[in-house]
Amino acid sequence: MGIMALHAYLKGSGIESSIEIDFDFEHVEKYIDYSHLCISCMTPQKDQAYHILHLSRQFLPEICVVIGGPHASHYLEECRSQPFDHIVVGDGELALEEILTGRAGTQRVLERPVTEKQMNTFPIPYREKSFLNHYEFYFQGVRASTLLTSKGCPMSCTFCEDARTKVRMYTPEYVGRQIEDIKNAGYQGVMFFDDVMTLSKKRVYDLTQEIVKHDILYRCFGHARTMTNEIADMLQQSGCIETGVGMETGSQRILDTVMKKTTVAQNRQYVLTCNARGIRVKAFFILGLPGETRETIAETEQFLQFLMAQKLIGHHGKVIHNDFDMTIFFPYSGTEIRRRMDAGAMDVDLMFTTNPDLKYGFYKGARGSSEIVVRTSGLSAEDLRETQQRLLQTYKAL
């Protein structure tokens, strides 16, 4: 989404750009005519980003190399230690425009936040079919493409890099234009990728009034603290057939420790409220949060039994079950837990088993694998891995 939005913005500003999905490491000379290589990087991709940088330095010394994306924002010092010409922290549109028009000069780190008003004047993200087709996403057999109706999250979960980030919303009209664009590209489904789309009743009302005009099926992210019967009704009546939700754990003690500000009872009610309206729930869990023990895992397992025992009639008229995913906590540097671990806080029951910054930095890899760099006083890294595999194998199969 970030790259598609930047590409559309640059085009709208009269700057020629193209999107390279798979950088050709074998034939870097083919990039010789470019003035800049701009890399959007998440932390697990950092090795490739650094590789592109070093190849460019060696074979394309005239080209200016820029890094942005979450890795640049949360691992700024690490990026500074690499010979990037520019590092973009946060929003990319205005910063890239400055860099590509030469106005940034030799300024290395640029942080140019975009206001809510500005972002609603930008062109909608560029959705070219051949580019979109590289990303396959389905829910209940519906092929979907992604869309953001807002950026940022006001919640304070201490394991999350997006906690307490400013919420900026796109207008329903801006969202509607994007839905039409997605439909024109041949998709029936939309995956709304906001951190939490159901932040308030008013916002859900405004959005669903727009969404319902477009006759789509969709999935969005909800939150157990804000989900009500009224919100669930609005979602269901506008085409929502599935919600994702971060339930994290079945343990109230851990929910409180990580400042999730939800209760296990609210999480249960969320499932019942959605399922009663035919909305399937995909719940996301994290193993290895501070204080994880065999007892808290037993509580999570109990919750999984409840979640997966529910039955509902799916979009195709058949009986279906809820779904879940389970990863192992990776302490990214932008999270409050990592800050406290680095500060040596004694009350965080979580220890590194290896230096996380020397690893790839992924919490979910091929076939659901996790890169495990932590343990708690009660559970080793191997215990966490075994538990993850056991719970996925036991309950995903239901």
Ligand code: SF4
């Ligand atoms: S985990 Fe979800 S609700 Fe919590 S801060 Fe992150 S995005 Fe927001």
